[in-house]
Amino acid sequence: MQPILFYGVPEGCSFGSIVALEWLGIPYRLCRIAMPEVVQSEAYRRINPVGETPALLTGSGAVLTESMAILNHLGSQGIAQGLAFAQGSSGFDRLNAMLAFLNTSFFNAFSPLWHTLEHPGEGNAALVAYGRSLVAKAHAELEAMLDGKDWLLGDRPTLADAYFAGIARWTDVHPVVDRRTYPCLQRLFQRLQDDPAVRFAYAVEHEQSARSAGGFVGHVDLTDVLRLPPA
CATH class of the missing domain: 3.40.30.10 (Glutaredoxin)
Structure with missing residues (x-):
């Protein structure tokens, strides 16, 4: 099947x-x-x-x-x-660590903003401010990780980049940061748009x-x- x-x-x-x-x-x-x-x-x-x-x-x-x-x-x-690596290898550890960051810090930074979108009119100003700070922090952290790299793990795409593609676009729904202020992250995002x-x-x-x-x-x-x- x-x-x-x-x-x-x-x-x-x-x-x-x-x-x-x-x-x-x-x-x-x-x-x-x-x-x-x-x-x-x-x-x-x-x-x-x-x-x-x-x-x-x-x-x-x-x-x-x-x-x-x-x-x-x-x-x-x-x-x-080259999209993934054998379990137990250093490549697998690096991929797993990046996926974990994307799944926790990067993904979860948007959680307060999704809540305010799905539950309007509940006095969500504090949640929006909190979400904005989390998203900015996660973007800054990922920008630092990307410094000098074409892709999240180096010189070729992996499944971490596939996952990133689905989450990074959320700033188009929740415009709390300008992706262009994170040039490494923006370059990766644009590269993926052409894929x-x-x-x-x-x-x-x-x-x-x-x-x-x-x-x-x-x-x-x-x-x-x-x-x-x-x-």
Whole structure:
């Protein structure tokens, strides 16, 4: 069975997993999950009881949740391409550390801002100020890590850059910092915008005509996935 990625719209962090699958070039399908209505539904909770995206139904029929787990699972198939590294190697440790930073400090910096967007009119000025400070701090830290590098880990893209692509665009939704004031980060972001896999992921999210540069073989509905026999 081809793996199925459940990706959240709009603006889900699952964007990075779509980019990763495209870079790997393996056959896969996508299942579109609207947030918050479908992602919190009883039907989707049969896939992920936490009610979050992404989730990955693997080729063996197992379900993986959480971006780090999914990217590390996919990474085992991208070692030869330099997208990931063998567990126990220094490259794996550096990749895991970068993914952890993106998943905690960089991702979570936006959490107060997402809350204010989803719960307007609750006197959220303090939360916005707090979110702005967190986002600025995370951007400054990532800017320092990128100094002198073309990509997050050096001279070639890895799955960390795929994950970054999905989160860095959130400043377009929450304009609390100007990405251009972080030149290394801005250069990386712009480089990724020219990547066919990133352009494909954007088109898929916005239901535009999209040409896969990888192994995408089509969408599948959640109801159809739930009819599949258990592994």
